[in-house]
Amino acid sequence: MKVLALLFFPLVALAQDAPQGSAERGHKAFLKYQCYTCHGTVGQGADRGAGPKLAPNPFPWAGFEFQVRTPRQDMPAYRQQHLPDQDLADIYAYVRTIKAPPSASAIPLLKAD
């Protein structure tokens, strides 16, 4: 158990390290900076590999920030001069508020035939 606690400590610490942000401002910033074009307006991701889902359960802050500033694969790099730190913190605050949808078993159209 102690080993497990030690293993998970860094992730917990990273999540707590997220800067203060406003989800309301973050929603506006999410649209302004066009995050939604590849990730969808509620962070659901997009068809045919355009962009992965962001929520629910986004990356810990450190990973989120790293991907935005120095992305891998096709995502463009959003540098500080074009996306200030506070706006990014607000976007992260917004993404963290996105709730999980109902499961497929609760949606008649998505039940297995």
Added chain:
Amino acid sequence: MDISISADVQATLPSLIESIRKQGSSSRAGRTEALRKEYQQMKARIRESATLGWDASPVSTARLHAELWQVLKNENWCLAESRSGSWAARLWPATQHHNFLGQSGGAGVGYIAPAAVGAALANKDKGIITAVVQPDGDLMYAPGVLWTAAHHKIPLLSVMHNNRAYHQEVMHLQKMAGLHNRRMDTARIGTTIEDPNIDYAKLAQAQGVWAEGPITDPAKIGPALQRAMAVVKKGEPALVDIVTQGR
């Protein structure tokens, strides 16, 4: 390293057959069961991923395809344009060779609308219901095909994937802006189809095609598609305009 090995099929085949027989039918059955289980788990994961943004407006592309499947699943159906990795390919079971007709082959814009009318004409006498998820930018290359469909009474169910943009270009310009350290919020200049928004239902109606929309509330898609399908089953084209997420 390549190694050339001389072989003779006639000489080898009996040994190969004997070897496969020795593995026995029981292990084959086990493998089939394992594959079936893996397939079902994959399908379950896809259905779960389709729930994300289920009630979003603009409508998610997963929701659009799930709604369209409800009116197609009991028909002998054909999707006139289909791409690997799309929600149709992931959510819908394809059992007939004519279910998915593929795509332009060159990522071309403007192919889908006329190709769909052609597919629907070819399918008409075979009793196959033809549908197309019609991107807005693609339709604007040759919107006159709607008149062709109305004039010749070609039964085609067009469901607009109306993201009000040449969306591939939006994403591409964002990527280029990132590479060149430029602002990315200019990527929509010259790539979006808004201000004014195009009313595709009116565009279709003006050419004699039954149409509804634009629909932004996902709860209204199902009933609209059922009305559209009734028109298609009478042998005429129909179009439902759905305002969607980018992809």
